[in-house]
Amino acid sequence: MLFLTRLAFKNLARHRNRTVITSIIIAFAVLSYILYDSLIGGMIEMSYATIIDYETGHLQVMTREYWEKETEEKELPLEHLFTLDEELEREIQEVEGFLAAAPELNFQARLGNGVDELPVIGKGIDPEAFGRVFALEDRFVEGSMFAPGENRAVLGKRLADLMDLAVGDYITLLVKDKDGSYNTIDAEIAGLVHTSNPNVNQNIVYLPLDIVEQGLNTPGEVSKVIIRLENKDLASKLAGELGGQLQGSAGNLAVYPWDEMEAVTFIGAAEIEKQLIFAIILLIGAIAVINTVILAALERMGEIGMMKALGLQNKEVVYAFVLESTGIGMIGGILGVLMGVGGVWPMVKYGVDFAGLVSMDLASFGLPILGRLYGVWNPAGFAWVFLFVVIVSSLSSILPAYWAANKDPVKTIYHR
Amino acid sequence: MALLEMRGLTKIYDQGKIEVPALRGIDLTVEKGEFTTIFGPSGSGKTTLLNLIGCLDRPTAGTIIFDGQELGGLDKKDLAIIRRHHVGFVFQSYNLIPVLTAYENVEFAIRLVNKYEKKEIRDRVMRILAAVGLAGLENRKPNELSGGQKQRVAIARALVKEPKLVLADEPSANLDSKTSEEVLQVMAKMNRELGTTFIFSTHDPLVMEYARRLIEIRDGQVAKDQRRE
Ligand SMILES: Nc1ncnc2c1ncn2[C@@H]1O[C@H](COP(=O)(O)OP(=O)(O)OP(=O)(O)O)[C@@H](O)[C@H]1O
Ligand SMILES: [Mg+2]
Numbered sequence: 001m002l003f004l005t006r007l008a009f010k011n012l013a014r015h016r017n018r019t020v021i022t023s024i025i026i027a028f029a030v031l032s033y034i035l036y037d038s039l040i041g042g043m044i045e046m047s048y049a050t051i052i053d054y055e056t057g058h059l060q061v062m063t064r065e066y067w068e069k070e071t072e073e074k075e076l077p078l079e080h081l082f083t084l085d086e087e088l089e090r091e092i093q094e095v096e097g098f099l100a101a102a103p104e105l106n107f108q109a110r111l112g113n114g115v116d117e118l119p120v121i122g123k124g125i126d127p128e129a130f131g132r133v134f135a136l137e138d139r140f141v142e143g144s145m146f147a148p149g150e151n152r153a154v155l156g157k158r159l160a161d162l163m164d165l166a167v168g169d170y171i172t173l174l175v176k177d178k179d180g181s182y183n184t185i186d187a188e189i190a191g192l193v194h195t196s197n198p199n200v201n202q203n204i205v206y207l208p209l210d211i212v213e214q215g216l217n218t219p220g221e222v223s224k225v226i227i228r229l230e231n232k233d234l235a236s237k238l239a240g241e242l243g244g245q246l247q248g249s250a251g252n253l254a255v256y257p258w259d260e261m262e263a264v265t266f267i268g269a270a271e272i273e274k275q276l277i278f279a280i281i282l283l284i285g286a287i288a289v290i291n292t293v294i295l296a297a298l299e300r301m302g303e304i305g306m307m308k309a310l311g312l313q314n315k316e317v318v319y320a321f322v323l324e325s326t327g328i329g330m331i332g333g334i335l336g337v338l339m340g341v342g343g344v345w346p347m348v349k350y351g352v353d354f355a356g357l358v359s360m361d362l363a364s365f366g367l368p369i370l371g372r373l374y375g376v377w378n379p380a381g382f383a384w385v386f387l388f389v390v391i392v393s394s395l396s397s398i399l400p401a402y403w404a405a406n407k408d409p410v411k412t413i414y415h416r
Numbered sequence: 417m418a419l420l421e422m423r424g425l426t427k428i429y430d431q432g433k434i435e436v437p438a439l440r441g442i443d444l445t446v447e448k449g450e451f452t453t454i455f456g457p458s459g460s461g462k463t464t465l466l467n468l469i470g471c472l473d474r475p476t477a478g479t480i481i482f483d484g485q486e487l488g489g490l491d492k493k494d495l496a497i498i499r500r501h502h503v504g505f506v507f508q509s510y511n512l513i514p515v516l517t518a519y520e521n522v523e524f525a526i527r528l529v530n531k532y533e534k535k536e537i538r539d540r541v542m543r544i545l546a547a548v549g550l551a552g553l554e555n556r557k558p559n560e561l562s563g564g565q566k567q568r569v570a571i572a573r574a575l576v577k578e579p580k581l582v583l584a585d586e587p588s589a590n591l592d593s594k595t596s597e598e599v600l601q602v603m604a605k606m607n608r609e610l611g612t613t614f615i616f617s618t619h620d621p622l623v624m625e626y627a628r629r630l631i632e633i634r635d636g637q638v639a640k641d642q643r644r645e
Contacts, residue, residue: 003527010515306511309472310525310573311500313493410473413507414463 004316008323011296012331018292023332025288026389029281030336031343033385036277038344038375039352045376046196048232048258053135054197056258057102057226058235059242061092064254066223076106076121078178081221082253088225091249095242097230100132103222105212109173109185111205113163120159122173122185122205124212124222133228136193136200143167143191148208152190156201160192167192173205177217185215235259278388285332285389286396289325293397297321297404304404305412314405321401322394329393333386340382347375418481419581419613420446420469425478427464427636438464439636441478448580449611451604453618453627461636462617463508466583469615470503471495483580500528504574506584510566512558518545518569519554522576529577544572547602549595563590571599575606581613588620600626 012019052058062070065080084103092101105124110117127145131137136154137145146152153171165171166189173185187207195201213219229235235257243255297304304317351372425442428435438461446452454462467473468480471487472495480487482498490498499505504525512521522541526532532540545554548568558566567590574582582603588596604626606612616623624630632640 003524007513007515007524014515302509302511303513306507306513307524308496309470309499309505309507309511311496311498311503311528313496408473410467413509413511 001316001319004320005323008320009327011320011324012327015296018295019328019331022288022292022328023335026285026329026332026393027335027339029284030333030385030389031339033277033281034336034340034382035343035347035375037274037378037381037385038347039373040274041376041378041381042347042351042374046373050196051261052232052258054195054200056261057133058229058232058258059095059227059239060256060258060261061088061225061227061242061246061253062223062256063252065252067254067256076108076223078107078176078216078218081105081218081223083220084222084225087249088246088253091245092225092227092242095227095229095238097234097238099228099230100129101225101227102126102129102133103209104224104226105209105216105218105221106223107175107212107216109175109205111159111163112172112174113165113169114172116163117174118159118163120155120173120205121203122175122207122212124207124209124216126209130206133226136195136206139193139195140191141194143189146190146206146208149210150190150208151187151211152208153187154191154193154206155189156204157192157194158198158201159203159205160189162202165189171205173207173215175215177215179217183215183217185211187211232258278385281385281389282392285329285392289328289393289396290400292328293321293325293400293404296324297400301404301407301412304407305409308405308409309413314402317405318398318401321404322397325397325401326390326394329390332393333389336389337382337386344375344377348377351375417448418445419448419450419483420444421479421481422469423479425465425468425480426476427461427468427473428476437636439468439475442633442636442638444631444638444641446613446615448613449607450629451607451614451627452629452631453616453624454631454633455618455624456633456639460633462633463585464636465633466585466615466617469581470505470583471498472505501577502580504577504579504582506567506570506574506582506587508585508589510558510563510570512566512569512573514558517555517557518550518561518565518572521558521569522572525573526576540576541572544576545569548572548575549598564592564595567591568595568599571602575603578606578610578612581615584614584616586618586620587616588618588623593622596620596622 063080063082066077069075069077069080092098103126107122109120109122111120127147131145141157145154160166169189171187171189175183175185177183185207193200213221229238236259239255239257246253246255307317351374353372422442422444425439427439428437442465454465456462468475471482483502487495513524516524519541522545523537526537526540542554545551548571550565550568550572553561553565561569567587571587574584587599591599600623603614607614616627618624629643631638
């Protein structure tokens with residue numbers, strides 16, 4: 001077997017052109033996967049950031065009933081609110097890696113400009129705390145944030161355009177208060193924002209928390225407290241910890257990490273595309289290898305016949321060919337991974353100007369890209385695709401190798 | 417004791433529409449240690465017979481008993497094992513492995529037998545290469561050797577594992593008479609000392625001179641079979 005292994009590598013070295021060409025084809029397949037994987041990874045990171053920075057934060061504290069109504073019935077109920085007292089605030093601040101927390105009072109409303117009406121989500125916020133949890137500050141295209149107690153509002157530029165509104169205009173929000181009676185909240189537009197999050201751009205109206213409390217008749221109550229952490233990857237673990245702690249002090253409250261929020265689930269689609277790319281690589285690699293093995297076998301028919309005359313079993317002939325192809329797969333894989341490192345590096349460092357490339361507002365298509373898209377490093381992906389091409393190369397050589405090994409040695413030796 | 421017993425050996429090549437009868441009923445017994453030559457006109461079936469004897473091909477009809485074993489009942493794998501351990505082939509076209517050196521081509525055959533130590537393998541390969549007159553050329557690749565030198569590598573490869581049976585199809589076809597003589601002497605010595613059985617096919621009078629048994633084949637049948645002492 002050792003001798004056959006050596007023979008396989010000698011054949012690789014001897015038929016250098018063929019080895020190199022096949023390896024390069026495989027390397028390019030690997031490269032395209034790695035680049036794609038890096039961009040998709042970057043896009044997913046960006047999607048997460050878009051959701052976390054503008055919508056969900058890292059952790060959300062709310063009552064269990066509220067969570068159920070919100071996730072299952074798509075309602076923002078006013079009967080399952082809670083009070084943010086000092087003790088709760090202190091407990092929240094003691095969470096490991098805590099950066100900031102902000103209360104939110106959410107409600108359904110109809111936004112009117114005097115002519116038309118649109119259903120929107122209203123959010124009563126404390127502007128200062130909100131600014132520490134969310135990244136809206138840098139996204140104002142006109143005007144600025146309101147101060148507490150002001151009858152002023154902030155909304156998405158897109159929503160404003162839709163309703164023909166500008167900074168300084170007055171809006172009316174038609175709401176149903178806690179007792180079920182209709183009420184209105186009037187406000188002047190303080191600022192307009194544009195983000196990579198389409199929900200923020202066209203569905204949400206921000207107002208001062210105290211103004212909303214008055215309008216909804218829910219004094220001192222909030223829907224959620226949103227927490228920002230140092231590290232998004234610890235959210236699930238910390239949600240469990242804080243949740244357990246609140247169980248004792250505030251039994252009806254629970255803590256949910258960002259990745260359990262509904263907004264996050266659509267991202268799985270990218271994974272399916274990844275499988276598709278995997279399949280394409282498989283096909284390219286397999287075709288290149290099968291082609292190479294058939295050529296090699298045709299060229300070496302006499303040799304194969306002779307080896308069989310010397311007493312080599314079919315499976316040993318197959319072994320030699322499979323090993324040769326594995327070698328090609330490895331060379332191609334290593335080459336592809338090296339090219340991948342060279343390709344991903346600038347994407348991570350400088351990013352790709354996607355928006356500029358297609359010169360469109362991608363946010364309105366639900367693509368969370370504002371400005372440059374940055375690639376990410378995914379070493380596990382490198383390892384997988386390498387392993388993958390090596391295995392595909394080995395497996396796809398088996399059939400043609402059997403075909404060659406099964407040829408009648410008499411015919412191949414005498415070229416008859 | 418007989419190494420080979422052939423009864424009613426028939427080989428018909430199926431060429432689609434036409435059938436080519438290459439052998440038609442050969443009965444032969446070859447004793448252990450015989451030094452035999454098969455001769456006859458081109459197309460008479462010499463190569464076909466050697467391939468059947470060497471377990472490389474199967475007869476259309478008839479039986480071969482190789483060293484007490486009926487070959488008809490064996491599968492491809494068993495036949496490969498017999499070839500590996502007990503048969504050495506020398507083909508008309510040398511069929512050396514081009515990426516291996518002369519040394520490695522010979523080494524390949526003995527490695528497959530799997531019964532010698534590393535050092536023993538080296539000694540045997542060097543000795544047989546020297547015996548066929550290739551000392552100093554061990555590290556040449558086949559494309560750096562002349563036709564006659566390649567033929568000698570092929571002969572060394574057949575002899576190195578000291579098989580029970582050596583089959584040589586026109587072994588002297590590419591050799592000058594001096595080299596032919598040398599190579600034949602190496603084989604005759606092996607035949608004397610180890611009792612190796614040799615079967616040649618040839619047109620070469622020199623090879624026939626060395627043989628102690630001459631079998632003439634015509635149209636796939638034994639026309640003459642004579643021993644001499
Ligand atoms: N694979 C094959 N397919 C069809 N016919 C074959 C095949 N091999 C040999 N034959 C035919 O069988 C007959 C015997 O061929 P064989 O090669 O055994 O003759 P030979 O005695 O070795 O001839 P030479 O002296 O020319 O080498 C010939 O008629 C040949 O054409
Ligand atoms: Mg012949």
